[in-house]
Amino acid sequence: MEKKQLLLVSKNQDFSKKIIEQVSVNYEITVEKSIHVAYNIALTLLPDTIFFDKTSYSKASDFRNLKNFKSTHFLTKSFLVVYGRNEDLMIMKKRYKSLIDEYLPENMEMDQIAALVLKNCGQKNFNYWHDCFMGLFNLMAQPIVLLQQNNIIAMNDAFKKVFRIEKTNGVKLTDLVNIENKAKVKTSLRNFARGKHMKAVTTTSLLVHNDKLRNARISFSKLSRSITDQFIMLIDFSGDEYFIDDNIGSHADQVEKCFKENSELTDFSFTKREKEVIALLCKGYKTKEISETLFISPKTIEKHRSNIIKRTNSETILESIIYAINHNLVDFPMS
Template identity: 55%
Template sequence: MRTEKKQLIFISNKQEIISELQEGLSRYFEVNVVSSMHTAYTLALKLLPDIILIDQTSFTTQDLKNLENFKSTHFLNKSWLIMYANILDKAEIDLNYKPLLDDIFYDAASSTALSERLIDQVYANLSLSNYWKDAFLGLFNLLNNPVVLLQQEVIVSMNDSFKQTFKIDSADGVKLTDFVNCENKTKVKASLRNFARGKHMQATTRTALRLGDHKIRNAKISFSKLDKMLQGQYIMMIQFTEDDTYVKEEIGSICEMVNTCFEENSQLTNYSFTSREKEIIQLLCKGYKTKDISERLFISPKTIEKHRANIIKRTNSETILESIIYAINHNLIDVSHA
């Protein structure tokens, strides 16, 4: 089974070593090359990389003065911090930097040997993303907010707060779209699927949710990926709008697609059908087929199919049956005449 690549940030401004490492690591790592420590730190907070590799030969002592920031930051202290260094500077490096690093690799060895070392290290040990996932699941039920672990729109696991709020005992067969009060569930599914497969680590938005007692409450929701290696899995935390605190939004790259999708779909849309569409829906409710409807209404089967397609599109449904159910549930047709 093919797994997602590990994340590596390489801080260097020497094209030769950059090219050599990219060639040796591209099969196993998503290699992100930056030329300054400041840029690398900012990027690291967004990516939460498995490895941060610093090319000491590219920088001065002054450039490296903030090296300790990488390990003093809570979100990065499990990243493997390694320095590629000049063997002639070994004494200085051992004195000033060794306590801050997980490993040092000197340039007396080849770039191939360094690539092999990086691959062995990250695949022989738990990755950073696995660490955060395990840490989260260990605290799952201590959180006061409703939280779920999702595989795209399917709920894999839920904490006690979610169970109590939404009046549900088990995650078996339950989907997030079962609780989202929106008209276009197909669009929500597609949006979540694209988020799970995409590069963004976080999405934060507002929407309406349907609780276990069928009441509707407005909420802020935050999606955050926990595991880059397991495609499609991420968490969702719910914060109802009357509460004051919320998950910090500055960590992780924001997926505007999910934000926009939920904001659009949290607003109920007023749908209406043409008189011809209502006639067709009512005949469909009676079990009429396209040919039967064509003969009854004296219009061609091709026109009937066009009306069916418009009905499905108008209700943002996947099938005509879903459209009919939607129309009935929202009193868009007079069932007594169907």
């Protein structure tokens, strides 16, 4: 089972060490001394639990920005815990009211503190954003799909219109990606779904209807860390919009690199001989006829065919020809 994320804000190293010893089985723990820095870390980690050790901060002003930790909807579902002296907790209860989810007095034993933290582990309803998003799914103008790793399990109306796909049965994201090693894409998506990163924003080429390729900026984002293997993909064919705030959620570099490589595959040109072979193939010439026309052996022609298929990341020579035409990689004389 994947561990939950705990952000521990404390200047007391001994206290932090004891907390880590008690709850590290269930939590992946990040410790930070600065409350200001802790907020930026929270936006990156989107932790399940945020634990403040008020006893290690003497100034009342240290916690004046505590409300920021619940000011963005990315953090409203985090479980906020404050550990402190009774007099400080009384003041905070009046000042922050329902903002803090749990108040732990200083005289509480460590095993009791750990028990309460573990009890609240995953207590929040983290399906909330998933449900809200699905309710708005078809109202969004951009093509959007809900993925379970490589499998498309839901798509909005805009996606259906652009890609001319009506049903999700058996449709995979790799069906839309013209990339040399599709296994690499599958592995990358699987690692993203199961990993701790919350987003990936990159560029790629996508296959739309009639085998046409269009460049796009795509954004992957998890709706919740607790929903295993599922995330959304938003598509922007103009490449001008940014769907995911760069300051929120950690990036999955592997996914971004993998799909960016797909967009770079078109940055090449065929050799003169390959263009000649493709031109003759378009006229319906067979291997033997091409060999006789170009005065090279059939074996060499087969090698050219193989290279063309490989370089265009296609499965057949017909797909390679379509790819070449769509990308204006060859010149055909007017008949």
